[in-house]
Amino acid sequence: MAGEIYFDNNATTRILPEVFEAMQPYFTERYGNPSSIHRFGSQVGQVINEARAQVAALIGAADPVEVVFTSCGTEGDNAAVRGLLEAQPEKRHIVTTRVEHPAILGLCQHLEKRGYRVTWLGVDQSGMLDLDELRGALTDDTALVSIMYANNETGVIFPIDQIAAIVKARGIPFHVDAVQAAGKLPLQVRRLAIDLLTISAHKFHGPKGVGALYVRRGVILPPLLIGGHQERNRRAGTENVAGIVGMGKAAEIASSRGADDAARMGQLRDQLEESLLRSCPDCRINGRREHRLANTINVSFKFLEGESILVLLDQFGICASTGSACTAGSAEPSHVLRAMGVPGEWLQGAVRFSLSRFTTEEEVRLVNEKLPLIVQRLQGLSALGKLGRQERPEENRARTANNIGTRG
Ligand code: PLP
Numbered sequence: 001m002a003g004e005i006y007f008d009n010n011a012t013t014r015i016l017p018e019v020f021e022a023m024q025p026y027f028t029e030r031y032g033n034p035s036s037i038h039r040f041g042s043q044v045g046q047v048i049n050e051a052r053a054q055v056a057a058l059i060g061a062a063d064p065v066e067v068v069f070t071s072c073g074t075e076g077d078n079a080a081v082r083g084l085l086e087a088q089p090e091k092r093h094i095v096t097t098r099v100e101h102p103a104i105l106g107l108c109q110h111l112e113k114r115g116y117r118v119t120w121l122g123v124d125q126s127g128m129l130d131l132d133e134l135r136g137a138l139t140d141d142t143a144l145v146s147i148m149y150a151n152n153e154t155g156v157i158f159p160i161d162q163i164a165a166i167v168k169a170r171g172i173p174f175h176v177d178a179v180q181a182a183g184k185l186p187l188q189v190r191r192l193a194i195d196l197l198t199i200s201a202h203k204f205h206g207p208k209g210v211g212a213l214y215v216r217r218g219v220i221l222p223p224l225l226i227g228g229h230q231e232r233n234r235r236a237g238t239e240n241v242a243g244i245v246g247m248g249k250a251a252e253i254a255s256s257r258g259a260d261d262a263a264r265m266g267q268l269r270d271q272l273e274e275s276l277l278r279s280c281p282d283c284r285i286n287g288r289r290e291h292r293l294a295n296t297i298n299v300s301f302k303f304l305e306g307e308s309i310l311v312l313l314d315q316f317g318i319c320a321s322t323g324s325a326c327t328a329g330s331a332e333p334s335h336v337l338r339a340m341g342v343p344g345e346w347l348q349g350a351v352r353f354s355l356s357r358f359t360t361e362e363e364v365r366l367v368n369e370k371l372p373l374i375v376q377r378l379q380g381l382s383a384l385g386k387l388g389r390q391e392r393p394e395e396n397r398a399r400t401a402n403n404i405g406t407r408g
Contacts, residue, residue, distance in 0.1 A: 005318045005363045009203075010152050010180060010296060010354035015246070016205040022249040023207065026242035034239055035230065044241050051248025055212050058251035059178070059197060060188035068213045068234045069244050073179040073200030075224070076213040077103040077146075079235070080175040080196040083221035084144040085111070091143035095172075097121045097129060098339040101152050104177055105335070108146075117141075126288040127156035127340050131166060138170045145174050149181035153323035153336040153352060154287035155296025157185065161192050168193035173219065179203055179211075183254035184262055184293050195219045201243065204258075205357070206250030210243030261357040266294035269355055272364045273297050279372040282379065284346060286337055295355040298323065300342065304349035304378050312374040313351075318367055323352040 006014070032041035034048055049064065056064040070076045081094070081104065096108050098120045112118045119137040121129055129147075138145070145167045150157045160176060167174040175196040178187060183204025189197055196219065200211040215221050215234065227236030276283060282302040301309065306322035313320055323334050333347040342350075353367065 003317055005316070005366060006358070007318060007320045007353040007355065007363070007367065009356040009359075010155075010323075010352065011321055012202045012208065013205045013356050014358055015202075015207055016250060016253060018253065019206055019246045019249045023242040023246040026245055030241075034241060035228065047248075048239055048241065048244050051244045051251075054248035054252045054255075055199075058182065058187065058255045059199065059212075059214055060186075060190050061214055062190045063217060065232070066189075066214055066217055068215055068231050069239060069247070070198075070211040070213050070235060071209055071237075071240065072211045073101075073177070073198050073203070074103040076179075076198030076200070076211050077101075077175075077177055078107055079213055079224040080198060080221070081107055081111075081144065081146055082224055084173050084175065084196070085116070086222045087220045088143045091141050093117045093119070093139055093141040093143060095119045095121065095134070095137045095142055095145040095147075097123065097147055099123055099127065099151055099153075099156075099336045100146070100148055101177060101179065103179075104146050104148070121147075123156075123339050125341050126291065127151065127154050127286070127336070128288075128291065129158055129163070131159070131162060134163060135166055138167070138172060142170070142172050145172055146177065147174075148177040148179075149187075150178075150185065150293050151287070151336060152180045153334055153350075154298045154340075155180070155293035155354075156287040157181070157291050157293060160194070164193040180293065183250075183258050184295060186259070189214055189216070196221070201247035201250055204250055204254045207243050207246040210240050210247045212247065257357070262294040265355045265357070265359065268359055268361065268364050269294055269297060271361075272353060272355075272367060273299075275368040276371060279368070280375045283375070286340060286342060286350065295359075297353045298337075299351055299353070300337070300346040301349035301351070301375055301378075302345050303382050304375065306349055306351050308378055309349070309351050309371075309374055312377070313367075313370065316366065316370050318370065321352045321354070322350055 030044055032044045034041055034045035052064040052067045055067045094108055094116055096104055108118045121133055123129055147163055149160050164174055173195045176194050177198050179200045182199040195216045197214040202208040223234050225236045230236055230239055276299055284300050286298040286300055310320055337347055337350055
């Protein structure tokens with residue numbers, strides 16, 4: 001789709017041309033099975049190990065052997081949690097947070113129904129965890145702690161080093177969902193007391209359908225998928241060779257350019273945020289800026305519905321997201337914003353803008369131009385919105401007098 005203005009990079013990112021190029025031969029000329037004895041296959045096995053080293057470098061692993069390739073972030077999360085439970089059948093308690101991605105949230109809810117006890121740690125208004133609550137939750141029965149590094153909806157970053165130290169002090173295995181952090185924040189698993197860590201290639205300009213699970217040397221983790229001997233018996237199934245090569249290349253590029261990209265995205269993100277706050281009076285940002293990924297803004301518009309804003313943005317070719325789960329056409333308010341105690345009148349009107357290295361100043365300018373007009377129009381239509389704005393009739397008249405055009 002040409003001409004889209006893409007602000008949905010926490011959902012997925014555009015593959016880098018270098019990554020695509022690196023992958024191509026593994027679909028066409030070099031299609032051998034890495035498990036084959038012949039040279040045609042075993043040479044492919046070598047490139048998998050090169051990619052393993054590139055991924056290990058991105059996350060700061062001591063040894064590439066600690067990297068196990070998976071099919072996605074969801075698989076990595078499931079393999080980590082289920083594997084740790086299987087390794088410690090006598091332990092029945094899990095500690096996680098209320099704001100996890102459904103890959104952990106849904107899994108832990110499922111396990112809760114099957115008799116596990118889950119402690120759901122809350123967050124404050126800025127999306128932050130209470131570390132004393134974490135300390136108090138850990139017991140001798142705790143099989144694992146699983147906490148995300150950065151939140152996919154708000155971009156809020158948890159102090160993963162402090163969390164790791166608290167969990168380690170109790171000798172409990174610690175899993176980190178770093179799917180949103182990889183490529184955006186420096187990762188140093190070797191230095192931190194992290195036992196398992198999940199990443200997914202499509203969030204940092206790699207292909208979809210491939211991820212990796214870091215398993216610290218010495219951690220016992222029975223596999224989720226049982227079958228062949230791939231990945232040293234840690235994940236059965238013929239390897240997605242092209243995907244793995246692409247993930248390795250994307251990791252290599254993220255290792256070298258990630259910090260520069262983050263600095264640039266941070267500047268654009270701040271421009272966008274400040275301008276929105278200036279031009280849309282009934283809006284608020286969810287999650288404090290200093291604790292947020294450089295690429296993420298989650299903004300709520302009072303009394304409005306995020307879906308309506310997205311539909312109107314789409315008319316200008318602007319792609320954003322609400323971050324809330326939609327079931328059968330009805331949008332549930334975001335579990336993350338609810339956990340942050342965002343008041344009801346702000347809950348439905350949340351929109352997430354997530355930037356990437358491809359985001360331009362011109363695109364930010366366009367959102368800054370169109371979004372206030374869209375918001376005015378919707379506020380003009382919203383009975384509740386009208387009610388809410390009765391205190392500022394002058395301002396409202398001026399704002400609703402403007403018309404907004406559409407893209408075409
Ligand atoms: N964890 C987090 C924090 C995510 O943001 C996502 C995807 O949005 C996942 C896990 C799942 O990753 P995947 O889409 O590769 O299954």
